[in-house]
Structure formats: C-alpha cells, structure tokens
Amino acid sequence: MHRSFGSALATSFLTLALTACAAQPPVASAPAAPAAPVARDEPAPLSALVAAVDIPYESFTLTNGLTVLVHTDRKAPIVGVTTYYRIGSKHEPRGKTGFAHLYEHIFFGGSENVPSFDKPLEAAGSTPSNGSTWYDRTNYVETVPKGALDMALFMESDRMGHLLGAVSQDKLDKQRGVVQNEKRQNDNQPYGLADYAVGDGLFPVGHPYRHATIGSMADLDAASLDDVRQWFKDHYGPNNAVLALAGDIDVATARPLVEKWFGDIARGPAVKPVAAEPVTLPAPAKREMTDQVPVLRLSRNWSGPGMNEPDALALQVGLHILGGLSSSRLDTVLVRNEQLAVAVTAGAQPFEQVSFLAAQMDVKPGVDRARAEARFDQIIAQYVAEGPSADELRRAATSILSSQIGALEEVGGFSGKGATLAEGQLYSNDPAQYKKDLERVAALTPAEVKTALQRWLGRPVFALAVVPGDRTEKGEAMGGWGDETPGAAKPKATKPGSAIKPGPKRATPPVAPVADLAVPTIERTTLSNGIPVALARRTAIPKVIVSLGFDAGYSADALDTPGTQSLMLKMLDEGTTTRSATQIAEEQERLGAQIGSGGSQDTSSITLTALTANLAPSLELMADVARKPAFAEGEVARVRDQQQAALSQALANPRALAGRELGKLLYGSHPYGQPIDGLGDARSLAALTPAALRAAHDKWLRPDLARITVVGDVTMDQLKPLLEKAFGSWQAPATPKPVKDLAAAIPTPRPRIVLVDRPNSPQSVIVAGRVLPLTGRTPDMEALDLANEVIGGGFLSRLNMDLREDKGWSYGVSSGVRSPAGPRALTVGAPVQADKTGAAIQAIIADMKAFPAKKPVDAEELNRVTDGNIRALPNRFESNGDVLGAIQLNQLLGRPDDYYATLASRYRAIDGKAIDATAKTYLQPEGLTFVVVGDRKQVEPQLKRLGLPLEIAPAVDGGAAAGGD
Template sequence: MLMRPLMLALISLAAFALPAAVAVAEPAAPATKGLAPVADLVEMVDIPYQQFTLSNGLRVVVHEDRKAPVVAVSVWYNVGSKDEPKGKTGFAHLFEHLMFNGSENAPGDYFEPLRQIGATDFNGTTWFDRTNYFQTVPKPALERALFLESDRMGHLLGALTQENLTNQIGVVQNEKRQGDNEPYGLVEYAQLAALFPEGHPYRHSTIGSMADLDSASLEDVKQWFRDKYGPNNAVLVLAGDISAAEARPLVEKYFGDIPRGPENRPAEAAVPTLSAPKTEVMKDRVAVTRLYRIWVVPGLLDPDFVPLDVGAGVLGGLASSRLDNELVRRDQTAVAVSADVQPFHRVSFFQVQVDVKPGVDADQVARRLDQIVAELIAKGPTADEVQRVVMSNVAARIRGLEQVGGFGGKAVALAEGALYADDPDFYKKQLLAYGRVTPAAVQAEMRQWLGRPVYALRVEPGEREAYQEAAPRAGAASLRPRYYRQPEAGENMMAPKPFQRPMPEVGTVANLDFPDVARARLSNGIPVVYARRDTVPVVRVAVEFNAGIAADPAKAPGTQTLMLSLLDEGTTSRNSIEIAEEKERLGAAISPGASLDRTAISLAALTPNLGRSLDLLADIIRNPAFAPGEVERLRARQLAQIANELTQPNAIAARTLPPILFGPDHPYGRSPTGSGEAEAVSKLGREDLVRFHQRWIRPDNATIFVVGDLPLADLLPQLEARFGDWTPPAVPKGVKDFASAPPAPQPRIVLVDRPQSPQSVILAGMILPMRGTEDLLTLTAANEILGGDFLSRINMDLRETKGWSYGSGSGVSLREDLVPFIVSAPVQADKTGPAIQAVMDQIKAFVTDRGLTPAELEKVINGNTRELSGQFETSGAVLGALRSNALYRRPDDYWERIAERYRGMTVSTLDQAARRVIDPSKLVWVIVGDAATVQPQLANIGLPVEVIKQP
C-alpha cells in the first residue's frame, strides 16, 4: 500500500465546453494572442455533485459521470499520523495495512476480492492528515465494493489477529527500509526534527520509527480502530456511472447499520517559526551535493497558500523558473532544481532543492541560491510568470482529472474538500483563487513567510551514520504458505463472529467497447493512427519513431538520451527559455522519451490551443539546434544522472543484469534507463547528436498516434500543415541489429557490494525463447499467479507470509525482440539468502508439481475481463494501447477480443505455457546489498557467487 501525498485536486471536466481549436498554421502572434484565457478555463470547470448524511454520521458525496460503465469508490478517514501519540508513531499507516488483511465477513487479503471484481486504481494511502482507501470498479461490481468497504469500517475487530499484526509490522518495516535505503532517504527525518518543536503533531514521519512499530500490540491497534474509524469520522465519495438516487439505498444497505464512533478532532497545529536560521550538513552515499531550503507555511485552507504555491512555481516549478534560468542555464552550477509547496491540512512545506553540479563549489551555489530567493521576494514575479504558472497548473489538472478516481481524479477533489474544508466545492474556490492571484499578492506572502528564519540542509557525499534497525525477530508470525479464498455458503471462517453478512454477487460485466481506430496518411507518407475520446478538451499526440534505447550505438550508449534531452532546449528559431515559456503559456506538455524499442515525442494539448501547440511540437522535432553550449550543459546533467544511478540500489541492479543476460553487444544488453555510460557520454559531440537525429528522427521512420476530442477530418489538416512537407535527409535510415546472439546462460549469483544497505535488491533473469511480436497472452496470464500480481505466490510468500519484503514478483518483460523473464525482490538484508531460496522454491513448484489451481484460473479470468473498462477510462491509456498494438503487431480490435480469449483459457494451457519456457535452473541472480551481511547467507544456495564492488 502506497504512502504518498495527494495534491489537492482543483478542477473538473464533467461539463466542459470550450471554443473550437485555433486555425491551422496561424501566423506569428503576440505571446498570448489566440490562447484560451486562464480565467475562462477556471470559470467553466465544474464537478456537479449531490450529498447526504446517514443517521450514523457517514457523509456521502456522489458525482455522476456516465462516460464509462465504472464507479470510483473512495473512503477518506479523518485520521493520519498527526493524530498519533508519543510512542505510537507509524500506527495510522500500520493500520492502513491491517485494513487490507481481511474483515469479519470478508476474510483474507482484500486484494483478492478487489482483483476478482475487476477493480482498477485500487489502493490505500496514509499521510499526516488522513487515511484513504479507493478503487474504481465496473458498475455491476459496485455492491461488492460497497460491501467490502463497509465490512472493514464496521466489522473488522474480529478479524484482527496477532499473526496479521506481526506480518504487517514486518511489511511496514521493509517499506521503511526500502525508502531509507535510497540516496537522500533519511532527509525527511532530519527536516521534521529541525522544523517542528517537541510535541508538534507534524514532527514525526508517517512511516514511524522502528522501535514504535516493534512495540505495537494487538490491543493497541484494536483501540486505534475503535477510536478513529467510525462512520462519523469518514467521507464516502462515489464518482462515475451512478446517481445520488441510485447510490442512497445502496449506501444505507451496506453502511447504515454501523454504529457511530468517537469523533476524531485533529489537533490544531500552529505554523512554527524557527527562532534563528538553522543550518545542518548530512553525509550520505550520494553522487551530488544537494541543497535544501525549507520553511513551514500555512496549510491548504489558508488564503496565503495559493500565492505561496504560485511563488514556488515561479521560483523553481516552471521549466523556465528563476532557478532553472539562473543556476542551470546561465551559471551552469546546478544540474537540477525545484521548488514547490507541499500542502497539508494545518501546515505546508515550502521547499527548494538544488543539485550542485559535480566539481562546483557548493558554498558558491548556496550563496547564489539565497540571492535568487531574496531577489524574487524583493521585486516580486512578473505578471507573465504568474500567468504561466497558473496556466501550467490548470492544464495539468484538466488532463489529470479525466479519471473519476485513482490517486488524483474527481473523487479526490470532492473528498479532500469535504474532509478538510467541510465543503466538496472547495476545489472550485481554490481554483478561482489561482485565477485571481496577482504578482503583488505573491510577493507579499513570500515576503511574510519566507522572510522568517530558514532551515538550510546540505547533503554531501560520504559515509552514513549507523542505521537504526528494528529489534531482532523471526521475520514472520508463521512461515506456512497462506492461500486466500472466499468462504463457502454458510461457512464461518472467522470465529467467533457477531454475525455473517452475505457478500453480494457481481453482475454481468459487458465486454469492452474500445474506441474505433481510424487510419490515414500525410502527403509524405507518415501514417496517422487515431481514436476519438471527447470526455475532456485535450488532444494527445505521440510522434513515434522506430528507434528506442536499442538504437543507441554499441560503443556510445546514452547518445539517444542526450539527443532527446536537447530537442526542447533550443531550435533554429527558439532558445530553451522561449520554448519553456511557450509551453507554459499554452498549457502544453511536450515530452521526448524512449522505451527499449521506440522513441516518441509526445504532446498533451488543450484543444483551444492545439494549433500553436502543434507548431511548437513540430519545431522541436524537426529543427533542433544542438547548440554547442547546450550540448555541454545537458551532457553535464546526464553525467550527473549516471552518477546518481550508480548510488541507487534499484538502478545498480537494473544496470548490472542486462549485459549479463544479453551480452554487451546486443541492443538489449545495456541500461534500461538509457542514460548510458559516463565514458561514452563524456565524448559525445554535437556531430554525433546531429547524425543520430538524422538517422532515426525522420519522416520515413515515423508514425503519428493521436487520441482527442476533434474529428479526424479536422485534425488531419493541422498535422499535414506541420509534418506533411517533412522530407527525409540524405543519410541512410537507421536499422537496429538484433543479430548478436546472447551468451549461453551461466547461472550464478552476482553480488554488488553496497555497504550500509538495510535492504538488498534482488533481480534475477533468463531469456525466453520468444519474441514480443509473438502471442504471449497465455504466458503473461500464467505469470500473474506466479509473480505478476499483488496476490501472486511470490509476493504473498515474501510479503504477507514471511514479512521480509514490501513487494516482490516476476514479469515477462515485453519488448519487440527477445523477451526475458525477470524476478524482482527487495528484501531486508538479513533475509537475502532465505528469500532467494524461497523464490527458487516457488518457481520450481509452479513449473513442476504445483501448477495453477482452478480458483487461481478464475481469478485471472475475472480480474482481466472485468477491469477493461476501468483500464481504458482515460485518453492516455487509449493512446498507450494504440502504440503497443503497433509495436507488438496486434490487430486494432485486440482489446475488444481479449475478454473472450481470457474466458477460453484453461488450467492446462496456462501450466503448459509456463512450463514450456520458464526454467529456474537457468536464472542469473543479481543482488545489490551489503556483502558483509549478505555473502554468508549464500553459501547453501548452490550457485557460484561473484562479488563486485559498487560502481
């Protein structure tokens, strides 16, 4: 279960009507001429809703959105880590985990029934102010979802066991290790301790301390439930294919019998001010020195929040921010900068972050950073800067709120407003405040709040202090396998139990109606693949090239990444700042990127601003300047990125395994991040990048994929005007070479020594005798049971049974050519060897004497067929499907036919698919961890061990 902040959702598109798109190929114009005014966008957004309150105090908010046959179910509890007393830190988050471990009438892991009903975007999160649980379900499964949420709200205590508590303490402690193990992973603890006085509700982290988690008793957590989880302390939001009239009898049926509980009144937490500036230095295993400047500022309900948020955008949130322009582009003393306001109920954090360029004096950069902040406070932002911040924020939220649920959809906007402001319409008031904010207001609030003493933290490369580990424990309450199932009719699996509530049936879920796919060609032959989605006024375009990381020259890995990073950093007619400012005025997102097999420059544009957005996209793709000064700057940034990757345990593992499996000469035998190798990147010059662009980024190697709200007949002329006259250069088109045969498998363990690692990252892999263009659906379905799903055998064993990992699994890694089978298992360091053996045992059993069960097959079929409508709720998901269909040579109706294919699967066909190609004896294992702790555990694995130093 993820623990992350959810930014306040500010807008909706339920009934969004905007002007038509601008004309094709408009002439040069003033910066904002022809653009949709921000004020108009703000005034027109709306999330209509109705609400009612049950007699037990449960507040219910319903938003009707009939675009897809799905309903988002979101329950927000008015309890978070700021409600935890001393000595019980981490309890709110621990309890979030326990509420996924079964209730009195739905025993077993909650992910089981959620998967069975085809839920998408399902999870739970905890933060300082709240705990929430959410899922988007097919309309015929809504009653089942309401039953599950109501059962854990009202009927949980009988299902809380010491076994579950012990297991989940282990899981949470491994979640903590996983975060702490990352570079800069201990920064949050230092920040909170420095900024808040003893006893302040926000002083401790949500994840809690190892010691407090160790001390949690069963009675502690039961009392936490009694005190905090009553219906009168919650908000239930239903958003999607449902009306309030339909919702009320269902909510009464499932939640109406739950008695009221004590009302949780979160502490009034004052905004603290340091008595004097505070400076600290931390040492960590990091590649670059990072500077922080942090102030505690008012919470999200305070009128000062919006001007401060806009000020942070001007300072370091925009691509054209003050810090970017001064430290990254002009001074070139930093490789990355950011500034934002992280909002919470009572307080917020105004945080500035600067990564110092290696070799540059950090003191010099710190002085310049403070000077830039002081200058912004003294003179204030310009009107254009404020306008660009607001337009960027509004456009991002327009795109994001196409979803009804998930981490940031419309249900989130309504729930946050209801919970924190007692007003589901709070998002609208907040959005109007953004539309009205002025430069003077931004300056005034920054002067007031950033004029106070600052907390300045510097994290430098060096040895970490000793890590505070958990108390020794067996690692699990039980090492026996756990298998979850639904109770048979009349069976009482949890005794004693007050009573049994029947679990409602799931109605028939209709097959997916995937948008019709249309095709066309521009006059120069570029194919256009199009699907229409008119839910929001957004057009998504991906100009895709048959290149990818696999197209990198064998002796110069990282060439493509450097080339792509320069595309939006200057063209023959615009410099990098002008490009960034134009994107911000348009509210457009333009993102160059690459997978292993394809390269794409993607655009998400507001339909009213589509014309000028396409102008900018075409200029970036067709006319990059590759200015020598920009090449030097972006190369330094990429070298810093490589250095950072070599300090990150997951990145180290991901870099180590591919060349072992595929060999260094194979296109897939390189880092999947695409950043390349420092030695090669340091030698790249402008000519190398121009040559790569000419060979791969060209019209005879391109396909344009589009999903949007315009008819294709209206869209094609706009694409033709920007790309139809594009002609190939004289140099030959690039062709990837997959002829290099991978080496024969040499099963062994490669241990990368990373001292002071409280957790080991385990990767294992083998190359399958298959290609991604073959039909792999049956194999991937079989792997869902082995390791491809939260409920998979590997994850349930290492996480839920043994408590050694926050999450583990396996996957069939699809790509155009040879496909590998990959296992991933981050585990606590002292269980590394046993974890490898456990995974080996699971795989061996799966492909020999313990194949799929009928119940597991049913889970695969139900989950994959019922989730389709939720899976393709957004235009971004549809665009991704168009692109993957093309890459893997699937028919346009692939996703409409897939449900029937799942229904035709059998236990035998899935077993055969796995046993035919997965051979655990051929796996090569990579471990990134502390060799002193890990190596002795590997003696009895039965594989050769090769120890190498951290790169």
C-alpha cells in the same frame, strides 16, 4: 506496491495539478464537437480553463454521520469508490508513531465476513485497490466495474463496522514486518533520510507534523494487539469518514446501497482535533548529513500555513514560479545560464494545518559549494523581494489549470474526481473547494504572491545539506517522536487479549455481469510525406495527446555510442534554430501544453499534451522542437553534465543499479544489452559532441522511421491539416534507413549470482532474469501473461504473498515478461531485508519450481486472472494516455486495432491446463541470473550457502566527482 504512505498525493487540488497528469475516464465517447476551435493562434483565456474544470455532485449524510458524495460520469461502466477517514499520523501520540499507517496495512488483512479484500476485488476487475496514509488522513480506493459496486460497498462497510473479530496477533506481526521493510526500502534510497531531517528541523518535539508517517522502528516493534483494536474503536467510526462515489452511478442508485451496507454501523468517538500551527524558527538553522549520494543537495525549508489559510494558494503558485515551472527562476539561472546546478525544484506541499515550503538544488559536480550556495540564496532572496511578473503568474496559472483539466479523466484512485471531492469535504467542509481554489489561482495578482512570499519566506530558514560520503546516520533510529533515549529498553508487545466474537454473518453479494469492452474507433490516414497517422477520438476532456514515435529507442545505441539516444532526445527542447530553451519552456506554459521526449528499448518519441483550444500553436512548437534542434555547443555541454549526474544517481540507487547490471548480463552485445535507462556510461557520455548528436538526430529522427498517434478531443478533418502544416514538408534524407539487428545472438544462459557491494544497505535488492525463446511479436501469448500474474505479476501473486504477506521480508515482490519488439525476458524483482537475502532467493526459486509441478493453478487463481482481467478491461482505458499506450503497443507488436476488443474472448478460452503448460515452459527458475545489490559483509555468507556460482561485480564508477566543499 500498494499501501504506501509515500505514494499518497498531497492533500490539495494544486499539488494534484502539479504532480499528476492524470490517468482517467472513458473507453468510448459519444461524438461531440470539440470544446473550441483547434486553429486558435492565441492561448485560451484563464476564465475558459477554469470553466472547463467541473465536478458536479450530490450529497447525503446517514444518521450515523457518514457523509456520502456522488458524482455521475457515464463515459465508462465503472465506479470509483473512495473512502477517507479523518485519521493520520498527526493524531498519533508519543510512543505510537507509524500507527495510523500500520493500521492501514492491517485494514487490508480481512474482516469478519471478508477473509481477503484484494482477492474478490481483483477477481471483480478492480483497478486499483489500494490505500495510503499521510499526516491528515487515511484513504482507501478502488475503481470497480459497475456490476461490482454492490460488492465493493459491502466490503468497505465490513471493514468499517465488522473488523475487530478478524484482527489477530499473526496479522499484526506480519504487517509490522511489511511496514518495517517499507521503511527500510525508502531509507535505502539516495537522500532517503532527508525528509526525517526536515521534519526535525522545522518543528519541535511533539509537534504533530514533526514525526514521519512511517514512524520509528521502536514504536512499530512496540505496537500490541490491544493497541490495534483500540485504534480502530477510537478512529474508524462512520462519523469520521467521507465516502465518494464517482462514475456510472447516481444518487437514486447510491443511497439505498449505502444505507443497506453502512446504515447499521454505530457512530464512534469523534476524532479529537490536534493543535498544529506553523512554526517560526527563532533563528536560521542548519544541518549537514553525509550520505551515499552522488551529488551535493542543498535545500531551504520553512513551515507554512494550512491549506485553508489566505496565503496558502499564493505560496503554492509563487513557489511553482520559483522552481516548479520549466522556465522557473531557479532553472533559468542555476541550471541553464550559470550552470551551477544539475537539478533544482521548489514547491509548497500543503496539508490541513501546515505546509512544507522548500527550494532545492543539486550542485553540479566540481562547482565550489560556497559559490553555489551563495547564488542559490541570492536568487531566492531576490525573488522574494521582487515577486513574480504578470507573465510568470499567468504562465503558472495556465499550466496548473491545464493539469487540473487532465485530472478530470479519472473517477477514482488517489488523484481522481472522487478524491478531489472527498478532500474538499474533509478539509474545507466543501466538496467544491477545488473550484474556488482554481478561481482564486486565476485571479491572483503579482502583488498578492509577493506579499505572501515575503511574509512566509522572510522568516528564519532551515538549511539542509546532504553531502556525498559514507552514510553516518541510520534510518531505523529516525522518524519517531524525537526525544527517545538512545539504548533504552523497548516496550514489549502485550499478550493478545481475549478473542472478539464476530457479529452476525453477512453474505458477499455477487458481481453482476460486465458488458464487453467498447474500444474507441481508430481512424488512419497518411501525410503527404508518408508518415502514417492514427487517431482515437475521445471527447471526455478538451485535451489532445499527440505522439511522434520513431523506430529507434535505446537499442539504437548499439549502432552509435551508449547514451546517444537519451542525450539527443534531451536536447530537443533545449533550443532550436528559432527558439531558446527558455522561450520553448515559456511558450509551453502560456499554451498550457507539455512537450516531452524520451525513449524505450525500441522507440524514441516526442509527445505533446495540449488543450484542444490551443492545439494549432502547440503543434507548431512541437514541430520546431522535433525538426530543428540547435545542438548548441554550450547547451550540449550543460545537458551532458546533467545526464552524467543522472547516471551517477542511477548508480547510487540500488534498484536502478541492479537493473542496469541485469540487462548487460542477459543480453550481452545484443542491442538490448544497452543500459536499460539509456544513460550510457561515463566514458561514452564524455565522448558525445554536438556533431555526434546532430548526426544521431538526422539518422534516427526522420519521417520514414516515424508514425504519429493521436488521442483526444479532435476530429480527423481538423487534425490532418494541422499535422500536414507541421510535419508534411519534412522529407527523408537520401541515406538508407538504419536497421537494428534484433535477431542478433543472445548469450547462453549461465545461472549464477552476481553481487554488487553497497555498504551500509539495510535492504538487498534482488533482481533475476533470463531471455526467453520468444519475441514480442510472438502471437497468442495471453496464457503467458496470465501465468505470470499467478507467479509474480500482481499483489496477490504467489511470490508477493509469500515474501511480503506471509514472511514479512519485503515490501513487494514482482515478476514480469517484457514485451519489446525483439527477444522477451522474464524478470523478477525483490527488495528484501538484508538478513533474509539468501533465504529470499531460496524462496523465489522454490515458488517458481512449484508452479505447476507441485502447485498447479487453482480455481481461485484462474478466476482471478481470467475473469478479473476481463472485468478490468474498461479500467485499463480510462485516460487518453491509457488509450495512446494501447495503440502504440499494438503497433509495436504488429497486433490488429481490434486486439483489445477481442481480448476478453481470448481470456475466456484459456483454462488451467494452458496456464500450467505455459508456466512449465517459460516461468521456471532454471537458467536465471541473479543480481544482488547489498552490503557484501552481511550478504556474501548467505549467498555462498545457496550452491549457485557467486561472482563479485567490479566497483561501479559513476564518473562524477562530488560537489565542491
């Protein structure tokens, strides 16, 4: 859900490159020659990759200090509007932790001339419209059709300069409740308290990076209306902001619009800098936490230099080699070779003035803790002493640069080109800082990385262990300044001050007409062995996505053993008849490629993301992974243990646990009754052997069940010979194709509540659903999609506005209608504070019953879900991945290639009567099965009062022992 500080990406190009394989530009591209030959056998040089990352821009500054950056990208008729303010949680004084983030929420609550920011933006086709807060900054993003830019700039200027008259005690109280439920939701996850402990362990009380951005419950309770108003006056002046406009825009168009809307806003006080240096601990420190987690998690933590310091990039690359690469030191030794861990990671999370340096290990159940811990520390120490090899460094640099090229697809959002420019300006006084950083990454030497590692990781470490058991600490007492007196009286919110008189009325500009969507042309061919191929050529970036999909998926486990498909797919890159798992990982990294395998209910797939210049060797590697997995006994045992650990994690996660339980109750023995995460269960996993996985591979991953879908910078003339070489000789076995029975019987709906006891849960996770008398292949279901948007399919939906925005009981409520090939299901999800569990179910039922009986769709909702979706269509196809997903969904549901080209006309033909009729038929609460995962002692009395049959689910056995002592 939006406005989550936790969803924000780290403030650096490198973290962006390592964590976001972008979702980005055009709907259609003009034909152009690919960037480089696709038949290259050797990887492209780093210099060529650096040259491919370029975001040209122009800038200007208004007299009031607002800095404006403009990047022109004409590939789609959209503009990313990205606003950064130099105010984050590090600026918060004692007693006001969480304030920057709370204010970010209030900032969306309407200004003097805009009652709601979400409604007009969504109706105008903005995707996304969001905001986030972290230590150094607060940002707001929306990507709008070009015709809505004038309105978007008006709205951003209205909340920058015309907000105070609209801030009320009621808005403060409601958003305070939302933020506190966001904190509860984060705390309620396995390992959800660990970040608090890291901040406490690395920094002394009062250090600006010590307390959590979400803050403490006590400080949030104490926030007053006068506090909020003063926070705005002190920090939200234009001279503390950077506005980036990226997309179908240029400076000649942007400057008069920006001057028109922002020029009359007065300068504010400059945000005062804070002193915040890295801290060297006087001696190694340890902390142990007991929590409701399935496996022992060990971490090693240090504070490090700010992002502009000389060692920052070397540390980021160095830690990526230690535990970020697939072939990392920690992965190779602890997970693959010695099998002491089920998961490892390492990385540097850089901020403006400090960075968080960490390595983490999830100990394999049954392994002696002392042995695992000693080996973990030994590998880190050995790596710091030796430094990386030249080959490791080149592989890391190539993977980073390839990811950054992918990030060029997106113009807006949290990770797009606008954010990259704005962060460079805000933190380094240079929008093009990303370019310097990439050049520096490409030029790093092993000696430089080694020196940086020794300088920073050679200092005393803070070691944290999260041990399986009962949770003994409470999140509501964590995240604050750190010197609060337990049990002390909490300050009371001051009474609302006198109302602030709004300024002169400003009229919202209209949204200009939006052109119809231009979808990429889809070319089709067939390989010599019958595999169909679809290609959508897009030349925005020199990359290609290739998906090899099979008619299998997790529902195929109905014909095998639960968990088979998932484990078999995980094994594909864990060794082939010609390559080891480490060799596969290293080869991907040298090529700047990524090969991943996974499943959904209906489909199993292997997906390659490759640089166009390295497509030929990347496809050869993909074919080896797909066609020749080894299923070596030792590797199967290792990966099976990892899947068992993943199952244990799912069963410890309240949302994942609720989803698994609901699917079983809705579908029963139907193929869709298999666990929705594909993990199977402890008993079935224990039975899976190399022979069983090899049989499943041969049964389901065969060319007569396959199709290939490609999107990116390649022509069909170039592509087909490469695919023919990689896959054309693959012949189907003589055995008949397996067929899943998607027409199997579904259990008769039985309305009830099933309670899964999860003690000490500050929130309850509510999920509900029922199977509809529809299949995914039912045509003309657009009215159902729009009706679902009205009730629960977005931020402005009735369910979310009621339980989140009006009542403040939840961080986000949603509903959805799944679109598999077989029977569709209506689902609702609502994590709510524990003491409101029963009341929340009552509210969900009441809201659904009222639509349309007491509250038919109104004109504003109709406009939002019809015109808003029409205007948002270009945004839905910004990246190669977006286009790939659309083509695959059309293929799954049997829709024509021009489905999205005709979708606007379909939406225009849907009126309020059609939406109401669909809601009455399909979106009523009758027949819903509710699953509640929460603290039985607190929740059961509430549920008994609802009048629905109540069942207590049996205790869940994850089948994994805790890590050794």
